[in-house]
Amino acid sequence: MSAPLPGIDASTGALRWLWLAAIGAAFAALAVLGARIVTRVDLGQWWVPLVFAASVLGADFASGVVHWSADTWGRDDLPVIGRRLLVPFRLHHVNPDDFLRRNFADTNGDVALLAAGPIAALAMMPLDEAWQRVTALGGFGLCGAGMLTNQIHQWAHMPSPPRPIRFLQNVGILLGRDAHATHHNRPYDAHYCITTGWCNRPLDAIGFFRGFERAITRVTGARPRHDDERYERRYGSGIASFATDD
Numbered sequence: 001m002s003a004p005l006p007g008i009d010a011s012t013g014a015l016r017w018l019w020l021a022a023i024g025a026a027f028a029a030l031a032v033l034g035a036r037i038v039t040r041v042d043l044g045q046w047w048v049p050l051v052f053a054a055s056v057l058g059a060d061f062a063s064g065v066v067h068w069s070a071d072t073w074g075r076d077d078l079p080v081i082g083r084r085l086l087v088p089f090r091l092h093h094v095n096p097d098d099f100l101r102r103n104f105a106d107t108n109g110d111v112a113l114l115a116a117g118p119i120a121a122l123a124m125m126p127l128d129e130a131w132q133r134v135t136a137l138g139g140f141g142l143c144g145a146g147m148l149t150n151q152i153h154q155w156a157h158m159p160s161p162p163r164p165i166r167f168l169q170n171v172g173i174l175l176g177r178d179a180h181a182t183h184h185n186r187p188y189d190a191h192y193c194i195t196t197g198w199c200n201r202p203l204d205a206i207g208f209f210r211g212f213e214r215a216i217t218r219v220t221g222a223r224p225r226h227d228d229e230r231y232e233r234r235y236g237s238g239i240a241s242f243a244t245d246d
């Protein structure tokens with residue numbers, strides 16, 4: 001007999017206002033940064049599409065590294081990051097559909113809180129030198145795609161996302177449902193990148209994360225996915241899979 005599947009409570013009170021303020025601040029700073037780039041950078045230069053694509057690729061890679069770290073190491077009872085970071089990742093594997101219940105503020109608030117400061121700093125940066133313009137454009141792509149990662153991940157779980165989102169998923173600009181379903185196959189150790197998904201195949205092909213796991217285990221003795229396996233045992237046969245339920 002397995003335990004009932006857990007979910008994450010919606011934020012209330014001050015925390016909900018904090019998420020909404022962070023999302024508002026991050027989007028406002030991104031809009032200012034975007035407006036400055038459009039008015040101060042010659043977007044016809046050869047390096048513009050390269051820097052922008054590389055920055056979005058960087059956001060996808062970073063999403064994979066954060067996701068792998070949270071999935072693979074640590075325990076859910078660690079101070080602060082246990083409750084705020086690790087528990088949501090653990091619950092997401094055993095009850096993926098719970099993510100679809102989360103509202104916009106809860107889905108995007110914590111990433112917006114982390115992103116708002118760096119985006120505001122980029123928005124205030126002078127754009128006189130070439131390196132400053134490259135940094136501003138790269139930061140726009142990295143932070144813009146990065147702050148939307150949880151939203152893009154939620155869209156990838158929706159059986160029927162909004163039509164423009166479905167289009168962007170189908171043309172490979174955003175992570176799609178089928179590609180993300182690969183991650184949700186036990187033991188949840190592939191396709192960690194959840195922004196565009198562009199890095200997933202190359203990183204899996206070269207065994208990128210397995211290599212780091214072997215090195216970390218050699219140095220620390222820690223076993224990968226140890227905590228995730230505890231959740232597997234706790235919820236057993238009741239674990240839901242979003243890949244086969246539509």
Ligand SMILES: [Zn+2]
Pocket residue numbers: 067071089093183188
């Ligand atoms: Zn995961």
Ligand SMILES: [Zn+2]
Pocket residue numbers: 092096153157180184
């Ligand atoms: Zn997922």
